[in-house]
Every structure is written in structure tokens, then in C-alpha cells.
Amino acid sequence: MTIALPLAILWFGALFIALFDGTRKPVGYTAVGLLAAALAATVALGIDVHRHGPKEMGIAGWEAGVGIALRADMLGITFAVVSLVVLTTALWFEVSRDVKARIFPALVMFMGLGLTGLFFTGDAFNFYVFFEISMVAAYVLASYGESPRQLRAALIFIVVNLLGSVLFLVGIAAMYHNTGWLDMDRISVQTPMLEENPVILTATIIFVAFSIKLGLFPFHFWLPAVYTGTRPAVAAILSGALANIGSYGLLRFGADIFPRELREGAWVMLILGSISIVYGGVQAIARHSPNEVLAYSTIGQVGYILIALSIGGEAGYAAAILYAVINALNKTLLFLSASLRGWIAGAAFAVGAFSVAGVPPAGGFFGKMVIFQIGIDDGRPLIVALVFVGGALSFVYMFQLYRARFWINQEADEATTKGALALVVALALAIVLIGVFPEPLLSISREATSILPERAP
Amino acid sequence: MTLFISITIAVIFGSAAYLMLKRDLIRVITGMILLGNAANLFIMAAGLRRGRAPVVPSEFETSDSLVQAMTLTAIVISFGVATLVLSLVYRVYDAHHSVDLRRLGSVEAVQSGLDDQPTAHVIQAADDAQDARQDREIAARQGGRW
Amino acid sequence: MTTEMTRTTCRILLLPILMISVGVLVKGYADIGDGFSAGVIASLGIILQGVAFGAEEFDRLPLVRYAPLATFAGLFLALAVAFLPVVSGDPIFLHHPVAGDSATHFGALEFITPVLFDIGVFLIVIGFCVGSIGAVARETVRRERDRGAQAETRRGSPGAPAERGDRR
Numbered sequence: 001m002t003i004a005l006p007l008a009i010l011w012f013g014a015l016f017i018a019l020f021d022g023t024r025k026p027v028g029y030t031a032v033g034l035l036a037a038a039l040a041a042t043v044a045l046g047i048d049v050h051r052h053g054p055k056e057m058g059i060a061g062w063e064a065g066v067g068i069a070l071r072a073d074m075l076g077i078t079f080a081v082v083s084l085v086v087l088t089t090a091l092w093f094e095v096s097r098d099v100k101a102r103i104f105p106a107l108v109m110f111m112g113l114g115l116t117g118l119f120f121t122g123d124a125f126n127f128y129v130f131f132e133i134s135m136v137a138a139y140v141l142a143s144y145g146e147s148p149r150q151l152r153a154a155l156i157f158i159v160v161n162l163l164g165s166v167l168f169l170v171g172i173a174a175m176y177h178n179t180g181w182l183d184m185d186r187i188s189v190q191t192p193m194l195e196e197n198p199v200i201l202t203a204t205i206i207f208v209a210f211s212i213k214l215g216l217f218p219f220h221f222w223l224p225a226v227y228t229g230t231r232p233a234v235a236a237i238l239s240g241a242l243a244n245i246g247s248y249g250l251l252r253f254g255a256d257i258f259p260r261e262l263r264e265g266a267w268v269m270l271i272l273g274s275i276s277i278v279y280g281g282v283q284a285i286a287r288h289s290p291n292e293v294l295a296y297s298t299i300g301q302v303g304y305i306l307i308a309l310s311i312g313g314e315a316g317y318a319a320a321i322l323y324a325v326i327n328a329l330n331k332t333l334l335f336l337s338a339s340l341r342g343w344i345a346g347a348a349f350a351v352g353a354f355s356v357a358g359v360p361p362a363g364g365f366f367g368k369m370v371i372f373q374i375g376i377d378d379g380r381p382l383i384v385a386l387v388f389v390g391g392a393l394s395f396v397y398m399f400q401l402y403r404a405r406f407w408i409n410q411e412a413d414e415a416t417t418k419g420a421l422a423l424v425v426a427l428a429l430a431i432v433l434i435g436v437f438p439e440p441l442l443s444i445s446r447e448a449t450s451i452l453p454e455r456a457p
Numbered sequence: 458m459t460l461f462i463s464i465t466i467a468v469i470f471g472s473a474a475y476l477m478l479k480r481d482l483i484r485v486i487t488g489m490i491l492l493g494n495a496a497n498l499f500i501m502a503a504g505l506r507r508g509r510a511p512v513v514p515s516e517f518e519t520s521d522s523l524v525q526a527m528t529l530t531a532i533v534i535s536f537g538v539a540t541l542v543l544s545l546v547y548r549v550y551d552a553h554h555s556v557d558l559r560r561l562g563s564v565e566a567v568q569s570g571l572d573d574q575p576t577a578h579v580i581q582a583a584d585d586a587q588d589a590r591q592d593r594e595i596a597a598r599q600g601g602r603w
Numbered sequence: 604m605t606t607e608m609t610r611t612t613c614r615i616l617l618l619p620i621l622m623i624s625v626g627v628l629v630k631g632y633a634d635i636g637d638g639f640s641a642g643v644i645a646s647l648g649i650i651l652q653g654v655a656f657g658a659e660e661f662d663r664l665p666l667v668r669y670a671p672l673a674t675f676a677g678l679f680l681a682l683a684v685a686f687l688p689v690v691s692g693d694p695i696f697l698h699h700p701v702a703g704d705s706a707t708h709f710g711a712l713e714f715i716t717p718v719l720f721d722i723g724v725f726l727i728v729i730g731f732c733v734g735s736i737g738a739v740a741r742e743t744v745r746r747e748r749d750r751g752a753q754a755e756t757r758r759g760s761p762g763a764p765a766e767r768g769d770r771r
Contacts, residue, residue: 002692004689004695005689008689011682012679012682012686015675015678015679015682018675057694058694059694059695059696060694060696060697060698061693061701070695
């Protein structure tokens with residue numbers, strides 16, 4: 001199984017789909033099929049990596065360090081699989097209702113391409129290039145629908161995220177200047193030997209860049225504006241697939257390249273994470289429109305990932321990966337099902353809501369439980385309290401939202417099609433399955449941390 | 458030389474940040490383009506060696522070619538993004554007849570205010586008035602066009 | 604409107620500019636130049652025609668009409684060159700003949716697969732620059748026309764558009 005296969009499917013597929021009118025159903029379903037094929041190829045690659053260890057491909061046969069390398073390890077593959085699942089589901093959902101713009105399916109595929117590329121690349125600058133491919137797709141997606149409000153939200157999104165991209169670029173240039181390498185493996189070997197100050201500065205810049213993507217507390221202000229005006233499928237894509245860049249970037253650059261700086265900055269991340277959880281929860285309770293509630297909920301959920309990162313060590317990193325995966329699925333399910341009507345959609349939404357609140361048997365329970373367990377084991381009452389407070393807050397706003405959407409207000413914004421319902425139900429079942437049989441996901445996330453250095457806390 | 462480049466980057470970055478805080482969307486975009494240029498200059502400054510243009514074979518000390526390749530890529534990306542944003546602003550202008558962020562905010566507040574008819578009329582009238590004014594301005598400013 | 608002098612100069616300049624761009628494209632392997640800069644030079648030459656002759660005339664140029672298609676063809680060519688080696692189990696972007704082997708020369712041009720990749724980049728750049736600027740120009744013209752029509756209905760006098768046209 002070669003690393004190039006998922007990328008090849010996505011590149012040629014996106015180009016092919018862009019030639020045709022995406023508002024037509026056959027084109028849309030072809031795009032869904034191509035995304036699913038890329039997903040299958042990625043899963044096959046993951047099985048291969050699981051059996052035989054990480055794979056590497058030097059572009060044009062150059063050895064790593066000289067040329068650009070593609071590298072597939074468990075961490076990248078986990079995020080790639082989750083992102084592709086979210087993109088496939090969201091696109092399918094939109095196609096089963098009605099695609100409004102002819103370029104939409106091609107854009108979703110280009111975003112999948114950018115995401116898969118950046119999860120598989122071993123080169124810091126190449127990471128930036130793929131990152132920009134997916135960001136440009138996201139910029140256009142944010143204006144999808146083209147109502148004046150969406151256009152304005154898209155502008156805010158672009159301005160803020162462009163700032164993040166530029167910061168990231170500056171961080172890469174600084175890394176290159178300090179270490180003389182662009183290959184991430186070489187950089188991670190070099191950074192511990194460098195003086196501390198320039199590395200701390202670089203690490204901070206990169207942390208800020210990814211926090212902007214994630215919508216972490218002080219950098220969150222663009223997030224509700226963008227999510228509120230947009231269509232459910234786009235909101236699901238932004239929060240379920242695009243936000244993975246932030247979690248993956250923090251893990252890859254934080255835990256892999258700057259482990260020393262991550263340890264020193266752990267208390268900052270703990271504080272920011274805690275504020276995010278409380279702020280997101282309180283704001284979500286105060287809001288009414290479903291997209292707005294879910295947007296603030298996203299800000300809150302990101303806090304858990306940051307707290308898991310600040311705990312560090314194998315358990316902490318595994319918890320961060322687990323939480324990022326489950327959170328992406330939760331948010332996709334919630335954004336999609338909140339736009340549907342009927343008791344089936346309500347039940348699916350309830351599964352997502354329980355998962356966010358961390359109630360068994362939904363998958364979110366394990367994300368919270370792992371963090372909770374670490375808090376108990378390490379004897380850190382603050383983390384234990386946070387898990388409880390965050391869970392309680394999310395339970396309250398999720399219940400409010402459920403009541404407003406499925407009990408009081410029964411009329412639908414748009415047609416609830418059978419296909420859309422089936423998708424939402426499938427996603428809900430998947431989350432319940434993760435909750436009932438968490439062992440595979442737990443072991444995958446543990447395996448994904450095996451490539452990160454300094455796993456001992 | 459390093460000091461000179463750092464000061465240049467700082468000035469460009471500062472101007473970009475100042476422009477991005479403006480209400481006029483055209484200025485915001487100018488700020489975004491400047492910001493990209495500041496980053497490009499930073500990448501160039503991050504090069505490991507300075508010398509002649511890196512064309513091989515050369516008997517002189519050549520400068521670091523990797524940063525130049527990176528800068529070229531970054532320029533292309535920021536060019537593409539700038540095109541995209543400009544077309545988006547054009548769409549905003551088409552829809553609102555304005556590129557002033559505060560004005561756009563007030564129009565939006567009215568639109569989301571459950572279609573308050575009287576206010577909507579006021580805004581429409583204001584739009585028409587501004588439209589006419591802009592027409593006159595454009596006509597006064599421009600002699601010819603391609 | 605531009606003067607006769609400008610228009611004639613622009614028309615005469617088009618072919619030399621395209622020739623220079625092709626020159627920059629093919630000598631990129633032994634000298635300065637590559638597909639990207641060649642594409643920028645060529646699209647500048649084409650856009651110059653638009654500046655001189657106006658958007659309507661610009662649209663009639665075959666190079667402009669097929670610009671989006673050029674982007675697709677270029678991207679497809681570049682991708683094919685990048686991914687074809689995978690079929691035989693080699694890493695992506697592996698070029699033939701491989702590094703170290705000698706290639707056939709024709710003047711400054713070397714017959715190696717990266718030339719195809721660069722031609723792809725050349726086409727993408729031309730298609731993107733010409734296509735995006737052409738689209739904006741077209742939209743501007745359409746808007747001006749709409750505005751003229753709107754102003755006419757608003758004032759309700761048939762003489763108004765002509766007067767506006769004169770002022771511009």
C-alpha cells in the first residue's frame with residue numbers, strides 16, 4: 001500500500017469533479033464515492049502501518065533531509081481517517097438535500113486533499129502548502145450560500161485565519177533559520193540542542209497560529225460569527241474536519257518538535273484550556289440559535305484537548321488524540337442533525353448531545369473518562385473539577401437546545417430527506433459503538449503516541 | 458544588514474496590522490497583502506547564506522536557494538488568496554453597495570431584525586442615495602476606462 | 604478609450620512576448636527561468652491586450668476564452684507527471700531520465716519529464732491570471748451596463764444614459 005494512493009485519488013478526483021456542474025446529483029454522488037475511495041485507501045494504509053510500522057516516501061527518490069518526504073504514521077493516519085469520514089458524511093448529507101453551488105463537491109474534495117496531504121507530509125514547509133490548500137477551500141466554503149451575512153462572515157474568517165497562516169509561515173522560517181532543516185524529524189532532533197529563547201519564541205508563534213485555527217479562548221472571536229450564518233454541512237466540515245488541523249498541529253509541532261517547550265508551557269495551556277471550557281459552556285447556555293450554541297460548544301470542547309496536552313506523557317497525548325477524534329464526530333453529528341426534524345433526528349441529536357456531555361454509553365464518555373482518570377491518578381483536583389463543570393455546562397446547553405429544536409419548534413427549515421436521516425443515524429450509531437467498544441480507538445490513540453518522543457511525563 | 462531587514466519587516470508588519478484594523482474593507486485587504494509581504498521578507502531574511510544569485514554552476518558563494526523557493530511559493534499562495542478575497546469583497550459590494558464594515562454590520566442587524574419593514578425602507582433609501590453619490594464620484598474621477 | 608498608437612503597439616508586442624515566455628520556459632533547465640515565470644510573462648502579454656482593447660474585445664481572443672480549460676489541462680499534466688511513477692512502484696515526482704543519467708539536448712532544452720511538469724505549471728499560471736482578471740473585467744463591464752440601465756429607469760428620461768456615457 002503506497003502513501004501516494006489516497007493523495008492521487010483526491011487530486012485527480014477533485015480535478016475531475018471540478019469540470020462538471022456539482023449541483024447535479026450524479027456528479028455529487030461521484031464526488032462522495034471518490035471521497036469514500038480515498039477513505040478506504042487511507043484505512044488500508046493505516047492497517048499496513050499498524051502491521052509494519054510507519055512508511056516513508058522521499059519525493060523523486062531523494063533521501064529524507066535532502067528532499068521533501070511523505071511520511072505516514074499512526075498519528076497522521078488517525079486524523080486523516082477522521083477528517084475524510086467527516087467530509088464524506090457532510091458532502092453526502094448536502095448532496096442528499098440539494099447542492100446550491102456547482103463548485104461545492106469539488107471544494108470539499110480539495111479540502112480533503114489539503115488535509116490528507118498535511119497529515120501525511122514530513123516537511124514543515126510542505127505542511128504549510130497543504131494547509132493553505134485546505135484553508136483556501138475553507139474560505140470559499142465559508143461564503144457558500146452567498147447570502148450577504150455569509151459573505152461578511154467569510155470575510156472575518158479569511159482575515160483572522162490569514163493572520164494565523166502568516167504567523168505559522170513566520171514560525172516555519174524561524175525554525176528553518178534556527179535548525180537549518182525543514183524536515184520535521186530532523187528539526188525535532190535539532191531543537192533540544194538549541195538555545196532556549198529562540199525556540200520558545202518559535203514555539204509560541206506556532207502555538208498561537210494553531211490556536212487561531214482551533215478557536216481556543218483568546219483567539220475564538222471569529223468562530224461564532226462564521227458558524228452562525230453558514231449552512232449545517234459547511235459548519236460540520238469546518239468544525240469536524242478543518243479544526244483537526246489545529247489539534248494535529250498542536251500534537252505534531254508541540255509534542256513532537258517542541259516537547260521541552262510544551263512541558264514548560266503546560267501551565268499556560270492548562271489555564272487557557274480551563275478558561276475555554278468555562279467560557280464556551282457559559283456562552284453556549286446564553287445563546288439560542290442552534291449554530292451559535294454549537295459554535296460556543298466547540299470553543300469549550302477544544303479546551304479538553306488542550307488540557308490533555310498540558311498533562312502530557314503517553315496518557316495525556318493519547319487522551320488528546322482520543323478527544324479530538326470523538327469531538328470531530330460529535331460536532332459533525334450535532335450540526336447535521338440539528339437542521340433536521342422528526343423523532344429520528346431528535347434521537348440522533350440526543351446521542352451527540354450525550355456524547356458532548358460525556359454520558360455513557362456515547363463515545364464522548366471515554367474522552368472525558370480518560371482525562372478524569374489522569375486527574376485522579378496524578379492527584380490534580382482542578383482537572384477533575386473541570387471535567388465535572390464542563391460536563392454539567394454542556395449537559396445544560398445541550399438540553400436547552402434539544403428542547404428548543406425538537407420539542408417546541410417543530411417546523412423544518414428545509415426538507416428532511418431519508419438519505420440525510422440515514423446518514424445522521426449511521427453517525428450516531430458509530431458514536432454509540434465507539435462508546436460500547438472503546439478498546440480499538442483507545443489502542444489506536446496509544447499507538448499514535450508511540451511516534452512522539454518523551455512520552456514519560 | 459540584519460538590523461535593516463528587521464526594521465523593514467517591523468515597519469511593514471506594523472503598517473499591515475494598522476490597515477487591518479480599519480473599517481474600510483479595501484484597506485483591510487491592502488493590510489493582508491502587506492502582511493504576506495512582511496512574511497516573505499522574513500523568510501528571505503531567515504536564509505542561512507548570503508551571496509550571488511543561486512544559479513549553478515557558479516564559482517562565487519551563492520545565497521541560500523531554499524528560502525527563495527519558499528518565498529516564491531508563499532508569494533504565489535498569497536497572490537491566489539488576495540484574488541479570492543478581492544472577488545469576495547466585490548460580492549459584498551455588489552450586495553451591500555458599501556465596503557465599510559460598520560455599515561455592513563448595521564445593514565445586517567436590520568436584515569436579521571425579523572424583516573422590520575420601515576427600517577428596511579430607510580436602509581434602502583440610504584443605499585440608493587449612496588449609490589447615486591458613488592455614481593457621481595466615479596463619473597467625476599474617471600475620464601476613460603478599458 | 605486608448606489611442607491608436609497604444610493599440611498598435613500592444614498588438615505588435617503580443618507575439619514577441621509569447622516567444623520570450625516560451626524561451627524562458629525551455630531554458631529553465633540550464634539557465635534562469637521556469638514554467639511559473641514564463642506563465643507570468645505570457646499572461647502579462649495577454650492582459651496587455653485587454654488593457655488596450657477593452658473587455659469585450661479581450662473576450663474574443665481565443666487565449667482568453669479557453670483560459671479555464673488551460674488551467675485544468677495544466678493541472679492534469681502536472682499531476683500526471685507527478686503521479687505516473689507510482690504506477691511502476693517508484694516514489695512520486697521521480698523524473699526520467701533519473702538524476703545522474705544523461706539526457707538528450709536540443710539547444711538549451713533537455714528532454715526530461717520535469718519539462719512536461721513545467722509546461723503544466725505554465726498553463727496553470729496563464730489560465731489562472733488571464734481567467735481571473737478576465738472574469739473581473741467582464742463583471743465590471745456587466746455592472747456598469749446594469750447601473751446605466753438602473754439609472755435610466757430611475758430618471759425615466761431616455762437622454763440620461765447617453766449623457767452618462769459621454770461623461771465617462
